Amino acid sequence: MNLNWLALAAVVALSLLAVSLGSLLPFPSAEARTREFTLEASQFSYSPYRLEVNKGDRVILRLEPQDVTHGLYIDGYGLETHASVGETAVLEFVADKPGTFRFHCSTTCGSLHPFMIGQLSVGPNTPFAASAIALVLVALGALGYGWWRIGNRDAGN
Numbered sequence: 601m602n603l604n605w606l607a608l609a610a611v612v613a614l615s616l617l618a619v620s621l622g623s624l625l626p627f628p629s630a631e632a633r634t635r636e637f638t639l640e641a642s643q644f645s646y647s648p649y650r651l652e653v654n655k656g657d658r659v660i661l662r663l664e665p666q667d668v669t670h671g672l673y674i675d676g677y678g679l680e681t682h683a684s685v686g687e688t689a690v691l692e693f694v695a696d697k698p699g700t701f702r703f704h705c706s707t708t709c710g711s712l713h714p715f716m717i718g719q720l721s722v723g724p725n726t727p728f729a730a731s732a733i734a735l736v737l738v739a740l741g742a743l744g745y746g747w748w749r750i751g752n753r754d755a756g757n
Contacts, residue, residue, distance in 0.1 A: 612743075632656035632694075639663050641670035641705065644712040652721045653695045663689040671706030674720060682707045695722045 635657050640647045641664065653659055663672045663683050671682035672689070676697060683689035705716040 632658060634658045634660065635695075636660040637662070639672065639718070640666055641672070641709075641716075642666040643668065643710045644705075644716040646672075646703070646716065646718040649718040650721065651718070652723065654723050655695055655698045657695045657722075659691075659693055659695050661691040663691070668709050669707050670709050670716075672703055673706035674701055674703045676701040680706050695720075698722045698724050 632654070635651075635653045637648070637651055637660070639661055651659075651661075661672065663670065663681055665683050665685050665687070667685065669682060669684045671680065672691065673680040674691070676699065677693060679691050679693055681689040681691050699722055701720045701722070703718045703720055705713055709716065
């Protein structure tokens with residue numbers, strides 16, 4: 601009985617270690633996607649003000665001013681565009697830098713212009729969900745095997 605539990609504990613511990621170490625390795629990332637956003641700009645905000653993409657995604661931003669001429673500058677990427685009311689400016693780039701980046705109006709649009717900001721979050725493009733699912737399946741399998749072995753032992757097999 602003690603050997604069965606020891607074997608079960610070893611399987612679970614090795615599984616946890618393998619999944620933990622595996623999540624640190626540079627897995628091939630999931631397929632990059634094209635993410636398109638329309639940013640409506642009006643004094644003194646962007647809608648939406650927060651954008652979330654994954655590293656490697658192709659990002660297309662359409663700037664559509666609603667009231668006066670507005671600009672868009674993305675910190676960390678050095679990209680900029682502007683548009684007047686009735687126009688649409690387009691920025692296209694690959695989100696190759698993970699992290700959180702501020703974007704802001706780059707054309708003076710009124711007294712609260714300095715507060716017209718938004719946020720671009722570029723998350724890592726790693727299969728954390730796949731690692732978590734693998735961990736759960738391995739742990740459940742190991743526990744099931746241990747219970748099966750104990751059940752067979754108690755049944756006299």
